Amino acid sequence: MRRAAEAIEEGVAIALAAARLQVKNRILIDTIAQDDDFDHSAFLPYAKDSLLALASEQERASEAVRTQRAKAWGRHSDPHGTHDYRDRDVRNLRKRAKQYAGVAKKLRGLAEDEDTLQNLVEAARDAAWHDVESTLERRLQIEAMRPDDDPDYDIMREARMQALRLVDLQTLASDTKKRQQAREAQSEAG
Known part of the structure; x- marks a missing residue:
């Protein structure tokens, strides 16, 4: 049980990193490319949508693994490839489907948590600022460099x-x- 919880937490951490990247890119596009001011609250809906989209992706993955498990059940021949599952894989596929579903459930809960969304947007803003800062720093080094x-x-x-x-x-x-x-x-x- 502990390993399943750890796998779910790891999946959530990866999904949060992906959502932070999506929000960061949206911040960069909206504030730089479209010359808008940064408004923290304007990005909260996008953060929520990002988490919900990632949750849906996990649900689809869970369903796909369930389908693979059903096809694998009762098959005892040698597999023909990496994703050609057999009866001996059914237990692992069941665990994987539960883990995907667990990640999806956690992400849906986080998408409804105002503090999580606030923290996600703030972390994305910091990452966006770091990207801008790094780019400016490199540009200034190149522009100001003497032979x-x-x-x-x-x-x-x-x-x-x-x-x-x-x-x-x-x-x-x-x-x-x-x-x-x-x-x-x-x-x-x-």
């Missing part, structure tokens, strides 16, 4: 110079030519 701080400066210098000649200077020349033509056309019209 003598970059150990790969000499190695990459030739590639950067070639890109400057082949891409940047060509683009600059093309843009300058277009602006010159536009000025000439404007002065002819005026």
Whole structure:
């Protein structure tokens, strides 16, 4: 019984991590991509929906294992693959179905718990902020780096110079030519 409870708790922990990731991504999309302000309460319904969706997924997994168990019962031949279950697998399949159902039940309970939802959104917000912070930090290090701080400066210098000649200077020349033509056309019209 203890092992089943541990398996359920582990499944819940994994599901909570998945829900936190889903909420974190929603926070990043809504606050950065859509330029919205962070409103803690706006993400509570999404957190609840994430937990309920994960609970439904666990229920479907439980039902699939029950179906596999029914097919395996009474079959005593050698299996033809990993998921080709036999009668000797019935006991483990029953345990697995109960564990999936247990995780689903726990997740449904957590989805109704206001404190859990608050904590989930807060943890997701912290994770989102950490992602933004890391990205800004990397960007600032790259933008502010001086040649003598970059150990790969000499190695990459030739590639950067070639890109400057082949891409940047060509683009600059093309843009300058277009602006010159536009000025000439404007002065002819005026």
